[in-house]
Amino acid sequence: MANAGSSRQAAWEFYGTELKNRREAAKMTQQELGRKVFVSGGYIGQFEQAIRKPQLDVAARIDEVLQTDGFFERMCRQLINKSPYAEYFAAAAELESLATKLCDFAPTLVPGLLQTAPYARAVTLAMNPFISEEDVEGKVTARIDRAHILRRPSAPVYWAIVHENVLRTPVGGSATMAGQLDHIVALARERIVLPLVIPYQAGAYALLTGMVTLMEFEDAPPTAYTEAVYSGNLLDDPALVKQVQAAYDLLRASALPQEASLTLIESAAEDHRRCARTT
Missing domain, CATH: 1.10.260.40 (lambda repressor-like DNA-binding domains)
Incomplete structure (x- = not known):
């Protein structure tokens, strides 16, 4: 790779x-x-x-x-x-590696930059049930390699807002999910990511569907990337990007505070661990 x-x-x-x-x-x-x-x-x-x-x-x-x-x-x-990523995401992946600040929102799955290998493997197989083992490994490796940008000297400031659905859905099984949530907490404690959770009781929230990433750069205007079913869209029109930024601010307002979010993530991890022990 x-x-x-x-x-x-x-x-x-x-x-x-x-x-x-x-x-x-x-x-x-x-x-x-x-x-x-x-x-x-x-x-x-x-x-x-x-x-x-x-x-x-x-x-x-x-x-x-x-x-x-x-x-x-x-x-x-x-x-x-030739990119290891899906065609619709390849350009966004290149921009992601250049960003000085990244803000992810994920309503259903853990953002790619935060995924562990077992979790990424489960997601890959769920979306590609007839894929070869070699291709599975290639996709998982590409996804894990993306996270290297979070540990480089010029690492971007990284926010990640997820819905509580992401914490509760046992992707890959309870043990895999517990490990995935532990990984997010560890990154947060290292101050590599600032994760926030929108709880069920928040009700309706901005950006109701689809994954969104906001990217800021040192010498270029900000960009937004939105993803739907097997498609992605890079937005660089200033007016549209400003709208997405405003929606992201509303998401922050709907989310739990930082420590409360981490407490909820840790609690969900423990729930998955208990479930794994009983199965």
Whole structure:
């Protein structure tokens, strides 16, 4: 997996070098190209340095402006297809690794960055019951590898809001679930994540369906990612992102305070442990 990641990064660096070469050959500045493809000049600079990866529609517009006969769109598609993640999530995964702040909301499952290997395996098999063992291991490894960003020196500030449903559903069985919740508590005690829980008694809450991630960056505007059934959507329109941020603030207001949330997570873990002992 590490070799594959290095190879993919090298390919993105080649992509960026080619973009810079073709842009300069067209005698355009980063700002000029950015205006023509509806992104900032700073974004073009980040594409060229392989700091940020363009979405397919941006790559297609770059081809049109630079008259490169689909080169950048084709290469972008090839690199996304080589990602260990689902196509609809690949771009979001790249952005996630660059974020300075991440805010997750999960109504039904533990967020991917917090999942243990047994939990991730149970989720993978539930969604892909006929998958080969090799593919299961590949998907689980890719998911666990994502969490490395939480322990790097430049780790993002990370909030995770979950509904109490997430704590009570015994994904993978009671023992697996107890271990999963213990893992979240341990990360919280290490101050790696700040988890909050929306309890059943909160009733209706903002963002009623679907997983949501808000991402903030050092030198780029914030982005929101929403996920539905086998589909994902990156939102970078400032007005839409602002709406999602406001909804996330309402989620915080519906959630239990930090210590009360941890107490509920620990209590749910103990309930699962007791259930595991009796089965």
